[in-house]
Amino acid sequence: MSDTTGKSTPHINPKGAPIAETILLPGDPLRAKFIAETYLDDVVQFNEVRNMLGFTGTYQGQEVSVMGSGMGIPSISLYSWELIHVFGCKKLIRVGSCGALQPELDLYDVVIGQTASTDSNFLSQYNLPGTFAPSASFRLIEDVRDRAREQGITTHVGNILSSDVFYNFQDDVNDRWARMGVLAVEMESAGLYATAAEAGVEAMGIFTVSDNIVTGGKTTPEEREKAFTTMMELALPLARL
Numbered sequence: 001m002s003d004t005t006g007k008s009t010p011h012i013n014p015k016g017a018p019i020a021e022t023i024l025l026p027g028d029p030l031r032a033k034f035i036a037e038t039y040l041d042d043v044v045q046f047n048e049v050r051n052m053l054g055f056t057g058t059y060q061g062q063e064v065s066v067m068g069s070g071m072g073i074p075s076i077s078l079y080s081w082e083l084i085h086v087f088g089c090k091k092l093i094r095v096g097s098c099g100a101l102q103p104e105l106d107l108y109d110v111v112i113g114q115t116a117s118t119d120s121n122f123l124s125q126y127n128l129p130g131t132f133a134p135s136a137s138f139r140l141i142e143d144v145r146d147r148a149r150e151q152g153i154t155t156h157v158g159n160i161l162s163s164d165v166f167y168n169f170q171d172d173v174n175d176r177w178a179r180m181g182v183l184a185v186e187m188e189s190a191g192l193y194a195t196a197a198e199a200g201v202e203a204m205g206i207f208t209v210s211d212n213i214v215t216g217g218k219t220t221p222e223e224r225e226k227a228f229t230t231m232m233e234l235a236l237p238l239a240r241l
Contacts, residue, residue: 002088017046020063021090022239029053029068062239073191092203097210098184113160113205119189130151134193138200162190
């Protein structure tokens, strides 16, 4: 547990409240509040700046935090950088929704982003002599997969797309990514994975299929906030590692 006494950033001000080394990062701060109220014991709030709510508590005796990260790579990379470099987080797990790009993925299926392709320019800042492949921690993936198998939960593990564009002018973009075997699209993980890789810490993204772009299936906003519990219950035990 990080001692935050005297520490703050323009975006996170814990006022001395603790932040755990393991933190779940839903995009929606209300989902962070739901996770804290539903799953954590001895909860304290550590952030309310810009209404990006953050909480710390225990899950099955292990310290864990949860905080909203906003939408898009700029937002999650900003928060994850501060959580890593200022507050000492070591395992950062994005939990959120994704749009399926493959027809066999059903609503509410769990997707784990082993790698994250992107149309973002975020990676250019590292000035690498080639193309970097943002990847999740295999240790975290393996642990989640093992527990999912034990519980009879189907998970899809593979490449996802972290896109900067929600309403794309080109109407065949998703088809082109799908032809390359990309499982699903979201908007954050490539930035999280790269930020974690540069810092030498672990990250992973675990998602619930909220809609299938191929078949047209959709869930409601209320379901996205509170009904995607399987991914939360698979992510929280990572605090014990």
